[in-house]
Amino acid sequence: MTGPLVDARGLTKTFPMGAGPVQAVRNVSLQIAAGEYLAIRGPSGCGKSTLLHILGCVDTPSSGTLMFEGRSVSGLSDADRSALRLLSIGFVFQRFFLLPMLTAAENVDVPQAEAGVAGADRKRRTAELLDYVGLSHRRDHRPAQLSGGEAQRVAIARALANRPRLLLADEPTGELDRATGEQIAGLLDRVQADGTAVVVVTHDPAIAARAGRTLLMRDGRIEIDGNGESGTR
Numbered sequence: 394m395t396g397p398l399v400d401a402r403g404l405t406k407t408f409p410m411g412a413g414p415v416q417a418v419r420n421v422s423l424q425i426a427a428g429e430y431l432a433i434r435g436p437s438g439c440g441k442s443t444l445l446h447i448l449g450c451v452d453t454p455s456s457g458t459l460m461f462e463g464r465s466v467s468g469l470s471d472a473d474r475s476a477l478r479l480l481s482i483g484f485v486f487q488r489f490f491l492l493p494m495l496t497a498a499e500n501v502d503v504p505q506a507e508a509g510v511a512g513a514d515r516k517r518r519t520a521e522l523l524d525y526v527g528l529s530h531r532r533d534h535r536p537a538q539l540s541g542g543e544a545q546r547v548a549i550a551r552a553l554a555n556r557p558r559l560l561l562a563d564e565p566t567g568e569l570d571r572a573t574g575e576q577i578a579g580l581l582d583r584v585q586a587d588g589t590a591v592v593v594v595t596h597d598p599a600i601a602a603r604a605g606r607t608l609l610m611r612d613g614r615i616e617i618d619g620n621g622e623s624g625t626r
């Protein structure tokens with residue numbers, strides 16, 4: 394593929410509120426290449442999560458255009474947009490959002506089942522993913538029976554289940570101690586080395602330092618779009 398993986402032009406997101414509209418994202422244009430590692434930083438409330446949700450097709454922009462692999466996302470039906478999200482994009486939410494009644498293995502199985510993958514293939518893929526994130530020995534644990542770092546790794550395994558081209562993670566180390574955060578950062582490095590584009594919202598300098606490119610957001614806009622750490626400190 395020659396064009397960018399993601400091509401966003403003039404994205405805005407306005408939330409209508411009683412006290413007046415909140416402009417969470419203002420005129421953001423951004424291209425993400427296949428296999429790129431991008432960090433997004435910026436103060437609380439500057440629009441990082443909102444932008445990530447739009448890029449992940451979890452939310453729709455108020456205006457602007459978003460292309461994924463050359464296809465206009467806004468032109469897709471709800472069903473096609475869901476399929477794109479299911480098959481091509483992995484999303485790791487800040488608070489994991491694992492299904493509490495399901496085990497680690499079952500959580501990783503869900504998106505594959507939704508994608509219609511056959512049972513035997515799912516079983517193999519789930520075992521491979523749990524091994525990839527170092528949690529084969531925790532396959533039968535429910536989320537409440539996992540540590541924070543383990544739950545985050547299950548969330549990453551789940552996000553990778555259908556081999557997405559883009560992995561988006563919203564502060565994946567925000568609630569973890571430093572050593573556990575390093576482990577997650579190492580895992581994201583490996584995901585990127587395996588060819589998946591990775592976009593991480595993070596306040597963690599250890600992750601931002603690893604990314605090839607860092608966006609600094611302020612008040613809904615991209616203030617700095619630079620290489621690695623330079624220009625962001």
Ligand SMILES: Nc1ncnc2c1ncn2[C@@H]1O[C@H](COP(=O)(O)OP(=O)(O)OP(=O)(O)O)[C@@H](O)[C@H]1O
Pocket residue numbers: 408409410415416417435436437438439440441442443444
């Ligand atoms: N669903 C919503 N309805 C109304 N306002 C919202 C909604 N979601 C976010 N906002 C507002 O939009 C702005 C951006 O929010 P966002 O969650 O994107 O910030 P953030 O940069 O991710 O912050 P943090 O670092 O604290 O997670 C904030 O002012 C927030 O209050």
Ligand SMILES: [Mg+2]
Pocket residue numbers: 441442443563
């Ligand atoms: Mg946020």
